[in-house]
Amino acid sequence: MNVPDGVIELTVASVVGFVFKVVFGLISKNEQKSDEADLRLEGEIKSLRKDMREENERHRVNENALFEKSANIRESVAHLKGELDKH
Numbered sequence: 001m002n003v004p005d006g007v008i009e010l011t012v013a014s015v016v017g018f019v020f021k022v023v024f025g026l027i028s029k030n031e032q033k034s035d036e037a038d039l040r041l042e043g044e045i046k047s048l049r050k051d052m053r054e055e056n057e058r059h060r061v062n063e064n065a066l067f068e069k070s071a072n073i074r075e076s077v078a079h080l081k082g083e084l085d086k087h
Helices: 005-086
Strands: none
């Protein structure tokens, strides 16, 4: 049984073409999923950075309030000591 050369070459070329199409399709799909994951992670990182800035600001404000209160307490204690020393 003789098979013409053109049929074998066409079959091999079709199989090779199909394999390349599948492989490149999978690579493209993987790149798309990777890009989506990267964008999601970048969004989460931005959100975390924003949260960290807000936390730092809140801590700074609380720290300033504590310094003010401790300064007021020192003044009150100094005033009371002065009053006690008078008597």
